[in-house]
Amino acid sequence: MSLTWRLLRGGGRRGMLSTWLTLGAVVISTGLLLFAVSANVAFSGRADRGAWRNPVQATGQPVAIEAGRIDYVGDRQITVVDLASLGPKAQPPPGMARFPAPGETWLSPALAELARKLPGDQLAGRFSDVTGVLGEAALVHPEELVAVVGHERDAPAMTVSRGDSLRGDISPTKVDSLAGVPSEDAEGYRILALIASVLMVVPLLVFGGAAARLTVARRDQRLAALRLVGATPGQVVRMTVAEAMIVAFAGAVLGTVLYGLAVPLLTRIRIGGGPWFASDLLPGPLVVLGVLVAVPVLVGLSAVVGLRRVVVSPLGVAKRETPPGMRAVRLVALLAVLAVVPMLGTSASVGVVAVVLGLAFLCINLVGPWAVGLIGRITAKRAKRPAKLLAGRRLMDDPRSAWRTVSGVALTGFVAGFLGLLSPGDALAGHVASEQLRLTAPNTAAVADQARERLAKAGVKATVKTEKNLVVTDVRTADLDRARTALDGLVPGRSATSEADDQRFTGQLLDDIATGTIVVLSVSFLVAIASSGITAASSVLDRRQTYALLRLAGTPLEVLDRARRSETLIPLVVMGGGSIAVGVFCASPFMMTSPNVSGAIMLAVCVVVGFAGVVGAGALSRPLLRAVTDDPAPRPD
Known part of the structure; x- marks a missing residue:
């Protein structure tokens, strides 16, 4: 170690430049490696935080009833979760201090802020008795719009089947707890994140391994000279590993610090409907420790791999002989x-x-x-x-x-x-009209009459007609949110949506x-x-x-x-x-x-x-x- 440190410091100006090049390569590799790993963990964290909204049918004594539906304001999605307690053992969902009482509504911070900004007849009118604000543990991302509404156990919203699971509606389900399971969408994002991580991590590992072999000719000459004056193969290997790992560890620490400083910028990447919590992208202690150990080990092993010529034939290295060519068996792999x-x-x-x-x-x-x-x-x-x-x-x-x-x-x-x-391609998304709201209703004629009354009372000019089990409302784009608010609650557990809304996912x-x-x-x-x-x-x-x-x-x-x-x-x-x-x-x-x-x-x-x-x-x-x-x-x- 003493000789390695002396050689590392005494390599001269250009020798230090070589060390700085290796250090820079390790810094970049470490920072990007932490990003690739943390992104995977972040998607898992999102899936776990959103799992409580995807209920699992009770197998024992149920403690609550849970249902869900998707609503919209402008071009943004609102997740509405309906809850009813079946007894004193019902625990509150994550991010809530207590179980919501019948009639109470808890909003996410972003939804509460939006409800204050927009006119009441466009959004706030859909929620009564707003009691509290949901915590981070209840949300997938900071800008998510979520509302949790409390009901009596026999309320229509907690007894009527919703049936349209493809657009995110969840029928009332009796549950043992509000733990839930990650949704299929969340699992899909995790799979995509894993594939993306492989596409990022493998080049990073190759780059990190190559960092140990930068200025390899200079180092081979120096180590070959040491072998010729009496250094043993073991000493040469230990010196190489020590030099590579000293530089790699310093680079790994610096890369970790730089990644931490970059996290506030990385949280602005919008995926899954919004940005990220900083805690999602900040790696845990075990991840940091693993990277700080793995990177120097990888660099050290890569440095040792290139020592075969020095250990076996130091005179050949000193004479600058061309190494033997590689075999085509590599292509077979x-x-x-x-x-x-x-x-x-x-x-x-x-x-x-x-x-x-x-x-x-x-x-x-x-x-x-x-x-x-x-x-x-x-x-x-x-x-x-x-x-x-x-x-x-x-x-x-x-x-x-x-x-x-x-x-x-x-x-x-x-x-x-x-x-x-x-x-x-963009053609898969299609282009559909958004001026027509549709509401699934069991008694379309009666619901259509009530829809006309509500829209007229709200001052929304619209044409209401019936199609099979649908009440269809033609309305101007500028009045869409007012019409959604006016029709909210008309059919328990249902929201009025347009074809464009259904294509948003x-x-x-x-x-x-x-x-x-x-x-x-x-x-x-x-x-x-x-x-x-x-x-x-x-x-x-x-x-x-x-x-x-x-x-x-x-x-x-x-x-x-x-x-x-x-x-x-x-x-x-x-x-x-x-x-x-x-x-x-x-x-x-x-x-x-x-x-x-x-x-x-x-x-x-x-x-x-x-x-x-x-x-x-x-x-x-x-x-x-x-x-x-x-x-x-x-x-x-």
């Missing part, structure tokens, strides 16, 4: 995983899908260096200019280092290909999928661009002696720079296109509609942004290239 993909489908369990996607990710990362080496051989054979020849030989000599520069964008291409094909789901896609791709692009920039700078530092000697031999700086760009862009084009194709192939079994225009546009944007990001990040290392070639007497560390 990817083909084996892809062979399983057609067997999947919408009936496959989320666990199986997540495992297959994760394996596809890892296999792309496994095949990448081998493919880059093959690309290098082809490039070198067909090179007609010095820059292309230098680029091809570099790709052949160290394909792992070249792959690390483009791996982020290649893995992002897989994500873009997968999501681009699955993203549903589908529209929200499509919006949430689009938002989730943007979030996943944003994380992937951030990883890709950061990976490209950091590894490009690290590559220049690794080869500063070679660059400086070439410069002294008369190679123009522009040729060196073109060679550096070519060894990034050539594998990027091939591997980026290949990973997109693999992503599209993995998504094909889950398609329920034909590919949409927006998905194709998203793929095109991904390609453009990915290339621009890598080129821009690589350009940042040009000044560093100039600096290392200005050294008139280059020496190894």
